Amino acid sequence: MRIKEFLHELRHHVPFTIFATLIATLTVLLLVYYFKKFISEDLFRSIHILHIFASSLVTAGIYYKYNPKKIYALLIGIIGALLIGSLSDIFMPWVGGNVLGLNTGFHLPLIEIPIIILIAALIGSLIGIKTRVTRIPHFIHVFLSVFASLFYLLVFSSAFQLSYFILSFFIVFVAVIIPCCVNDILLPFFFLKKRIKKCNCK
Numbered sequence: 185m186r187i188k189e190f191l192h193e194l195r196h197h198v199p200f201t202i203f204a205t206l207i208a209t210l211t212v213l214l215l216v217y218y219f220k221k222f223i224s225e226d227l228f229r230s231i232h233i234l235h236i237f238a239s240s241l242v243t244a245g246i247y248y249k250y251n252p253k254k255i256y257a258l259l260i261g262i263i264g265a266l267l268i269g270s271l272s273d274i275f276m277p278w279v280g281g282n283v284l285g286l287n288t289g290f291h292l293p294l295i296e297i298p299i300i301i302l303i304a305a306l307i308g309s310l311i312g313i314k315t316r317v318t319r320i321p322h323f324i325h326v327f328l329s330v331f332a333s334l335f336y337l338l339v340f341s342s343a344f345q346l347s348y349f350i351l352s353f354f355i356v357f358v359a360v361i362i363p364c365c366v367n368d369i370l371l372p373f374f375f376l377k378k379r380i381k382k383c384n385c386k
Contacts, residue, residue: 201326201361208330209353212338217346225291227368228335232293235328236301237308240265245312254313261309266301270294272359273332278340278358280355286341286348326360333359 213223223328248254274292280290294301333356341348 197326198361200323201330201357203356205353205360206328206331208327208334209349209356212331212334213349214248216338221306223335223338225339226262228332229293229297229338231332231335232269233304235273235325235332236265236269236330237304238325240271240305240308241312241357243312244309245316248313251317257313258306260308261312262305265305265308266294268309272329276359277333277355278338280359281337281341284348284351284355285343286337288337288345289340289342290341293337297371329360330356334350 199234214221216223244257247260248257268293274290278288278290300342303308334352337348337352337355
C-alpha cells in the first residue's frame with residue numbers, strides 16, 4: 185500500500201519537476217551560450233553542498249515532526265541526504281551522460297570533500313529537527329537538485345554540445361524526480377511506519 189501512496193505523490197510532483205527542470209535548462213543555456221558564463225567545478229560543488237543541506241533538512245524535519253526522537257531523525261536526515269543526494273547529483277547524471285555518449289567523468293564530493301559534505305548534512309538535519317519546516321525546503325530542494333544534476337553534466341562531460349541540452353533535460357528530470365521524492369517522502373515514512381497521505385507532508 186505504501187508504494188501505491190508513493191506513486192500518488194510522485195504524480196503530484198511530476199509537473200513541478202518538469203517546470204523546474206525546464207527553467208534550469210533554459211537559465212543555464214542563456215548563461216553559457218548568450219552571456220558566455222563559465223560553469224566551474226567549484227560552482228557544481230557549491231550547489232551540491234546546498235542540495236545536501238536542503239535534503240537533510242526536509243528528511244529530518246518530516247521524521248521528527250511525527251516521531252520526536254532526535255537521534256533517529258538526525259541519522260535518517262544525514263544518511264538519506266548523503267545517499268540520495270549522491271544518487272541524484274552524481275550517479276544518475278554520470279550514467280545518463282555516458283549512455284548518451286557525453287563521455288561524462290565520475291567525481292564524488294563525498295569522497296573528495298567529505299568533511300564539508302558531512303557538516304552540511306549535519307547542520308541541515310539539526311535545523312530540520314529544530315524547525316520541522318518541510319513545505320518550502322522541498323521546493324528549494326528540487327530546484328537545487330535540478331541545477332546540481334545539470335551542472336554535473338556540463339562540468340564533467342567532455343563531449344557536451346549545444347544540441348545535448350534537449351537530452352540533458354530528460355537526464356536531469358529522471359535524476360531529480362525519483363531520488364528527491366524517495367528522500368523527502370518515502371524514506372522518512374518508511375521508518376515512521378505511517379501512511380503517506382495521512383501524514384500530509386507536502
